[in-house]
Amino acid sequence: MLTSGPRGTKDILPDSSGYWQYIEQVIREVCHNFAYQEIRTPIFEHTELFLRGIGETTDIVEKEMYTFTDRGKRSITLRPENTAAVVRSYLEHKLYAGPQPTKLYYIGPMFRYDRPQAGRYRQFHQFGVEALSAPGPAIDAEIISLAVEFLNKLGLNDLKLLINSVGCPACRPVYRSRLQEFFRDKLSHVCPDCQSRYDRNPMRILDCKNEACTVQSQGAPHMADCLCEECGSHFTGLQALLTAAGISFVLNPRLVRGLDYYTKTAFEIQYAPLGAQSAVCGGGRYDGLIAECGGQPTPGIGFAIGMERVLLALEKQELLPSVTNAIEVFVAPLGQETQAAAFEILTELRRAGIAADMDFMNRSLKAQMKYANKYPARFVALIGEDELAQNKVMLKNMEAGSQELIDKADLISMITEGMEK
Structure with missing residues (x-):
């Protein structure tokens, strides 16, 4: 008998699902205020989408994807991230034909074969946004502003925004050559992964978390020194817009992010109280991704926020709201003959939009009252043989400790009046 889920997964139980609903509610409110609409893509996609979209030199593709062959002999992958899937949907459904830019957000599970740790699972959940077709730095600033607003609204204020420019296909080859020249005599001192990255994508060496690689990359050339005029102007414009919005930031030349599709803007938001695993949001611009996936050259930018990481931050800082499963009315039948x-009564209450429950365990009156208190319930509607014969209900106000025998027909109006007080 299986008594535990797969490693790296976690059940979201009723006593914590209210916290998830709270975070999702804040997401929807903020995205509505920023005029972003929700999109829901399939949990699995053709593997080729992620090979082309994310990049074959990334850790995600090389080590972390859940890929399998289905019964039709097709290679299928559980989505490790959602940007490529959103782009695929944007092209398939011709969203580019509508008013532009296309501004979307999503909430859902992703899958990566990673080492489980606090706030990180093999099935994890992300909230993300994507803005497609807008080329200028203003949309970059809006995306970052949305992420900051969301985290602030949850009460996470001790944020550190890191930004960088990773250039574009016009200027990145110059930087690539300078990096290869810098690391040429250091290859024997970096990890095997970075040795393979030297020829394929040397920028990824800067992103390696291996201590030896971090040491060897100290003093590496900065992308900012190699930016073309367009990328430099874009990055300068972004900084001016963030400053105008009152959003502080730190320039971090080592920030390259882990996905190959990023161009120009790359950013990360850290929440210091989380310690070593402080990153709660990461994103950037991907102007070449849509063309890579078969569309016309179209700019895009987005971010993703790990919801488990946010939940952990809120828990550590005691910022989670009080969540209750309280109901308005508990219906207490006294004896089998009053069940119907x-x-x-229970059905009528629910149809009137009143949260209600009843005893389904044939408990005694004392046990039912104790159970009603555990919700807690504001009112208990008692119905025994005498009440049944008179077509009445004994309504007990649990807060006031009072009770009153009322006509069954008046129950909903009295409950409604009590709810308004």
Whole structure:
């Protein structure tokens, strides 16, 4: 008998699902205020989408994807991230034909074969946004502003925004050559992964978390010194817009992000109280991704936020709201002969939009009252043989400790009045 889920997964139980609903509610409010609309893509996609979209030299593709062959002999991958899937949907459904830019957000599970640790699972959840077709730095500033607004609204204020420019295909080859020249005599001192990255994508060496690689990359050339005029102007414009919005930032020339599709803007938001695993948001611009996936050259930018990481931050800082499963009415039938009448009352309450429950375990009156207190319930509607015969209900106000025998027909109006007080 299996009594535990797969390693790296976690059940979201009723006592914590309210916290998830709270975060999702904030997401929807903020995205509505910024005029972003929700998109929901499939949990699995053709593997080729991620090979082309994310990049074959990334750790995600090389080590972390859940890929399998389906019964039709097709290679299928559980989505490790959602940007490529959003781009695929944008092209398939011709969203580019509508008003531009296309501004989308998503909430959902992703899958990566990674080492499980605090706030990181093999099935994890992301909130992300994507803005497609807008080329200038203003949309970059809006995307970053949305992420900051969301985190601030949750109460996470001790944020550190890191930004960098990773250039474009016009200027990145110059930087690539300078990096290869810098690392040429250091290859024997970096990890095997970075040795393979030297020829394929030397920028990824800067992103390696191996201590030896970090040491060897000290003093590496900065991309800012190699930017073309367009990329330099874009990055300068972004900084001016963030300053105008009152959003502080730190320039970090080592920030390259882990996906090959990034161009120009790359950014990360850290929440210091989380310690070593402080990154809660990462994103950037991907002006070449849509063309790579078969569309016309179209600019795009987005970010993703790990919801488990955010939940961990809120928990550590005691910022989670009080979540309750309280109901308005608990219907207490006294004896089997009153079950049908009690269920009729329960149904009418629910149809009137009143949260209600009843005893389904044939408990004694004392046990039912104790159970009603655990919700807690504001009112208990008692119905025994006497009440049934008189077509009445004994309504008990649990807060006031009072009770009143009322006509069954008046129950909903009295509950509604009580809810308004």
